[in-house]
Amino acid sequence: MPEGNEIHRYAERHAAMFAGRRLTVDAPNGRFEPGAKLLNGRKLLSVDAYGKHLFYTFGTNLNLHIHLGLYGKFRDGAMPFPEPKGALRLRFSTPDHWLELRGPTACDVLDHEARSTLVNRIGPDPLRKDARPKTAFTYIAKSRTPIAALLMDQSVIGGIGNIYRAELLFRAGLNPLEPGKQVPQPKLQSLWKDAKTLMQAGMIDRRIVTTRPADRPHPKAKARRGEIHYVYHRAGLPCFLCQTEIHMKEFVGRKLYWCPTCQPPAF
Numbered sequence: 001m002p003e004g005n006e007i008h009r010y011a012e013r014h015a016a017m018f019a020g021r022r023l024t025v026d027a028p029n030g031r032f033e034p035g036a037k038l039l040n041g042r043k044l045l046s047v048d049a050y051g052k053h054l055f056y057t058f059g060t061n062l063n064l065h066i067h068l069g070l071y072g073k074f075r076d077g078a079m080p081f082p083e084p085k086g087a088l089r090l091r092f093s094t095p096d097h098w099l100e101l102r103g104p105t106a107c108d109v110l111d112h113e114a115r116s117t118l119v120n121r122i123g124p125d126p127l128r129k130d131a132r133p134k135t136a137f138t139y140i141a142k143s144r145t146p147i148a149a150l151l152m153d154q155s156v157i158g159g160i161g162n163i164y165r166a167e168l169l170f171r172a173g174l175n176p177l178e179p180g181k182q183v184p185q186p187k188l189q190s191l192w193k194d195a196k197t198l199m200q201a202g203m204i205d206r207r208i209v210t211t212r213p214a215d216r217p218h219p220k221a222k223a224r225r226g227e228i229h230y231v232y233h234r235a236g237l238p239c240f241l242c243q244t245e246i247h248m249k250e251f252v253g254r255k256l257y258w259c260p261t262c263q264p265p266a267f
């Protein structure tokens with residue numbers, strides 16, 4: 001599933017291609033037909049990302065809301081359209097560009113009130129300038145839930161997925177199963193700052209690289225494929241810092257990776 005860095009990148013890219021333009025909107029597989037009719041011919045004003053949600057604001061109190069989920073995919077390009085293939089939920093275009101959307105978890109039209117209700121349910125997003133992380137810190141400080149589950153809970157913090165979760169915890173030296181309330185506040189604050197830095201970097205080159213050059217087996221080269229993460233997808237391999245085998249377990253339906261030596265339990 002794309003993490004916040006990719007969702008924000010889509011927001012920027014789609015705004016650059018389509019904002020300020022009147023769009024031709026259709027729904028080739030029919031499932032989004034009523035929504036497409038509402039939006040067709042209207043001007044797109046702006047595109048915003050909150051966590052893993054995208055909002056396309058049109059005039060007259062209309063917001064297109066998209067959540068890609070596990071299977072959703074965008075494609076775009078210069079006109080003319082390619083042949084419509086597969087279950088194409090939404091398509092929009094200007095005389096210059098087209099955009100296609102397949103397989104999203106959510107694709108619906110919301111008024112401003114419904115949009116605000118939804119946005120208010122999303123936790124602060126490290127990639128948004130207006131994010132107020134204090135609400136997340138306060139919530140985590142009261143929770144017995146393991147920090148690894150809290151970081152993935154989109155109502156606590158928006159936009160962190162499985163890769164950033166694993167890597168942020170490693171870089172913070174935090175055991176993933178530590179209950180939220182045991183995590184010292186300064187540690188949470190530095191984890192938030194680290195999330196901002198890593199996710200912003202992930203927006204620029206789309207590749208999520210979380211290892212510091214000095215920690216990689218080839219510190220002088222550009223990060224090689226097997227060296228871009230400390231723990232994510234590295235189960236059974238030696239930790240770059242201490243050589244301990246990286247552990248992996250299924251946890252709340254997703255794979256969780258950590259180094260038992262660099263991330264010891266605090267008690």
Ligand SMILES: [Zn+2]
Nearest residue numbers: 239242259262
């Ligand atoms: Zn280690």
